[in-house]
Amino acid sequence: MSSGADGETSSLGAARTLAEHLARRIRALGPLTVETYMTEVLTNPRHGYYVTQQPFGQNGDFITAPEVSQMFGELIGAWMADTWTRMGRPSGVHMVEIGPGRGVLMRDLLRAASTVQGFRxxxxxxxxxxxxxxxxxxxxxxxxxxxxxxxHTSFADVPSRGPLLMIANELFDALPIRQFVRTRAGWCERLIDVAPRGAQSEDGPGDALRFVLTRGPSPASALIPASVRETAPLESVAEVSPASISLATAIGARVAVEGGGALIIDYGNTEFGARDTLQAVLRHQSHPVLDAPGTADICAHVDFAMVAQAAHAAGARVWGPRTQGEFLRTIGIAERATVLSRVATPEQRDEITAALNRLVGSHAMGGLFKVVALTHRDLDDVAGFQ
Ligand SMILES: C[S@@+](CC[C@H](N)C(=O)[O-])C[C@H]1O[C@@H](n2cnc3c(N)ncnc32)[C@H](O)[C@@H]1O
Incomplete structure (x- = not known):
């Protein structure tokens, strides 16, 4: 996704910060779409957030479900092994995680999956x-x-033959979006420009960024679902993630043709709608989206309706979305917590209970996060969606 960024960096000269690089790029080539901005902020090869920062954990910027408790990865491992059994225990399976962070989920997943005879x-x-x-x-x-x-650096590089068992947790929220604003003239695209010199603070770095709109309606607004495009009130912000649609299409096509099952877990919306969900997070706090790009995480809510529609159109069977809490309870997180608690110290038992509440609680991750499974059409049942 960051293709071209290297070339642009070299053709524009080496910049000290991403803000400086983006300002030079905008002055040379014009305002950026939100999609390009997100791509640069997260994955610029020199200054990108995921390239330069240590985002995970209490001392980082955010905590993900596998970092909350080993139970999360273990249950995903059990789900994969169960799906493999339902598929008739085929050989030559590709077990894939996209966006594995620090590898914690995969470590716990593999430990659980190793206990299932023949799976390894x-x-x-x-x-x-x-x-x-x-x-x-x-x-x-x-x-x-x-x-x-x-x-691999791209899902397209995973060998294309053989059944797929896949997990993507908190990946789709990092995939870039385009934003459109409904004006009296029609749907204009939101862009990012350099603020005029006079508007910049005197002690600032001199490269402050600001949101602007395309001069007239954008043809790219055809990407907005018709139900939103035609009914959203003036000033509404609509979001579309072409990268999410194309990845959901690729995963859906893969399980439809080669068999398998894929889990997508993230926070987001289950129905089409117009909302501005672009946000930045630094040290567990909200951060202005255009300030010091590359130093804070930037993400947007996942549009599960669009992801499901894309995978379905590619031939996959779509299960859910349902909440993470419902999904984890159905596949046995409470039972796993009980087993772990039996051999735990009193302090560890408290930690297990706190983690369980965080992962399944309806006002915590359990309610905010949603789960979708994509499978081959012939799979007539899959754990967690009964
Ligand atoms: C928020 S972290 C989630 C980490 C992990 N799944 C977890 O639950 O702890 C996002 C991860 O996705 C990776 N990532 C971001 N954009 C990506 C892309 N387009 N393709 C593959 N990985 C990507 C990041 O480098 C990071 O490892």
């Missing part, structure tokens, strides 16, 4: 991540897993 011999593991820095962290985390693991 049937599967090879593929980790897909755009960040060379995080790939290195994942290699260290999984060095002693004993599984045959291969790394």
């Amino acid at each position: 011999d049937a599967a090879t593991v593929h980790l897909v991540d755009v960040s060379p820095a995080l790939q290195l962290v994942q290699r260290r985390a999984l060095a002693e897993s004993g599984w045959n693991i291969r790394w």
Whole structure:
């Protein structure tokens, strides 16, 4: 997704910060779409957030479900092994995680999956991540897993033949979106420009960014679902993620043709709608989206309706969305917590209970996060969606 950024960096000269690089790029080539801005902020090869920062955990910017508790990855591993059994225990399976972060989910997943007889011999593991820095962290985390693991920078590089078992947790929210605003003239696209010199603070870096709109309606607004495009009130902001649509299409086509099952877990909306969900997060706090790009995480809510529609159109069977809490309860997280608690100290028991509440609580991750499964059409049942 960051293709071209290197070339632009070199043709515009090396910039000290991403803000400086983006300002030079805008002055030379014109305002950026939100999609290009997000891509640069997250994955610019020199200054991108996932290239330069250590975002995970209490001392980072956010905590993901596998970082909350080992139970999360273990249950995903159990789900994969169960889906494999329902598929008739085929060989030559590709077990894939896209966006594996620090490799914690995959470590717990592989430990659980290893206990299922025959599964290890049937599967090879593929980790897909755009960040060379995080790939290195994942290699260290999984060095002693004993599984045959291969790394890729794109899902397209995963071998194309053979059934797929896939997980993407908190990946789709990092895939770039385009934003459109309904004006009296029609749907204009939201762009990012350099603020005029007079409008910049005197002690600022001199490269402040601001949102602007295309001069007239944008033909790209045809991407907005018709139900939203035709009915949203003036000033509404609509979002579309072409990268999410194309990845959901690729995953859907893959399970439809080669068989398998894929889980997509993220926070987001289950119905089409017009909302501005672009946000930045720094040290667990909300951060202005255009300030100090590359130093804070930037993401948007996942449009599960669009993801489901794309995968369905590609031939997959779509299960859900349902909440993460419902999904994890149905596949046995409470039972797993009980087993872990039996051999835990009192402090560890409290931690297990707190983690369980966080992962399944309806006012916590359990309610905010949604789960969708994509499978081959012939799979007439899949765990977690009964
Ligand atoms: C928020 S982290 C989620 C990490 C992990 N799944 C977890 O639950 O802890 C997002 C991950 O996706 C990776 N990533 C971001 N954009 C990507 C893309 N287009 N393709 C593959 N990986 C990507 C990041 O480098 C990072 O590892």
